[in-house]
Amino acid sequence: MAEEAGGIREIVSLTNPLVKQLRALHQRKERRESGLFLAEGARTIVEALDNGQAPEILVYHRDGRERAIIARLREACLAAGGTCIETNDTVLAKISRKDNPQSVVAAFRWVERGFDAIDPDSARVFVALDRVRDPGNLGTVIRTADAVGAGGVLLIGETCDPASVEAVRASMGSIFAVPVFAGSEADFLALCGRWPGAVIGTALPATTHYRKTDAPAPHLVVMGNEQAGITDTIAGACTHLVRIPMVGRADSLNLAVSTAVMLYGIAEPEEGGLG
Numbered sequence: 488m489a490e491e492a493g494g495i496r497e498i499v500s501l502t503n504p505l506v507k508q509l510r511a512l513h514q515r516k517e518r519r520e521s522g523l524f525l526a527e528g529a530r531t532i533v534e535a536l537d538n539g540q541a542p543e544i545l546v547y548h549r550d551g552r553e554r555a556i557i558a559r560l561r562e563a564c565l566a567a568g569g570t571c572i573e574t575n576d577t578v579l580a581k582i583s584r585k586d587n588p589q590s591v592v593a594a595f596r597w598v599e600r601g602f603d604a605i606d607p608d609s610a611r612v613f614v615a616l617d618r619v620r621d622p623g624n625l626g627t628v629i630r631t632a633d634a635v636g637a638g639g640v641l642l643i644g645e646t647c648d649p650a651s652v653e654a655v656r657a658s659m660g661s662i663f664a665v666p667v668f669a670g671s672e673a674d675f676l677a678l679c680g681r682w683p684g685a686v687i688g689t690a691l692p693a694t695t696h697y698r699k700t701d702a703p704a705p706h707l708v709v710m711g712n713e714q715a716g717i718t719d720t721i722a723g724a725c726t727h728l729v730r731i732p733m734v735g736r737a738d739s740l741n742l743a744v745s746t747a748v749m750l751y752g753i754a755e756p757e758e759g760g761l762g
């Protein structure tokens with residue numbers, strides 16, 4: 488994609504190679520090979536800029552080229568050596584794979600981070616997801632982690648792709664604010680061994696109420712796979728195992744919902760003017 492990088496181009500052909508390459512970013516293999524991923528909507532792209540990341544490719548509707556927000560995004564993209572594409576509804580719909588696409592779409596470089604890159608003292612809480620499968624859940628967890636000021640989201644083992652269009656959409660821009668770290672179960676067990684605070688696993692058979700622990704910060708909250716929960720090995724590495732009480736017929740809460748309950752129970756941020 489870098490071969491014709493830089494500058495502003497008008498492209499309205501669906502067969503243009505750059506358009507084809509952007510469309511291919513819906514596939515994990517293509518994201519992995521290129522190191523790029525798609526983010527949609529001016530608000531999300533501004534969030535990226537505010538967090539120090541400029542798009543490598545910016546695509547916007549040509550009718551909106553004079554809008555102030557588009558001018559800001561274009562300037563940032565060009566300043567970083569990126570390519571701006573002015574286009575029409577049809578091309579935007581093809582790239583987004585949506586009938587009603589956003590008027591701006593951008594390709595960003597994914598930043599790979601292993602568990603070694605985590606500084607446990609940089610925040611009061613972190614959240615780890617064991618083999619998360621659903622990109623909607625993952626994006627929602629990233630958004631909630633952002634809301635509570637978590638230091639990062641850790642992905643353990645084989646997971647869905649945090650750079651997928653679905654996960655990025657569900658994160659509502661928080662993908663640029665919260666670092667995502669990934670590693671194997673063995674890497675995670677090694678991290679647990681050196682973690683300075685509590686590693687709080689969530690498990691349905693646990694008997695401790697999630698708010699009734701004396702767990703020391705920084706808190707590493709571990710959430711399980713949608714079908715299987717956390718592995719026995721990971722449960723064994725936790726300093727605490729807790730459960731959110733339930734009284735109805737449901738046998739568990741949704742992963743993203745239970746993560747929000749856990750994060751707010753443990754690390755509700757203070758916000759001036761409330762209460």
Ligand code: SAM
Pocket residue numbers: 689690691709710711712713714715716717729730731732733739740741742745746
């Ligand atoms: N059948 C799975 C099991 O036995 O764990 C249910 C998994 S649940 C849909 C996905 C994850 O959400 C769980 O691994 C746990 O991290 C969290 N979770 C859901 N309900 C919970 C509850 N009541 N207490 C604590 N964690 C819960």
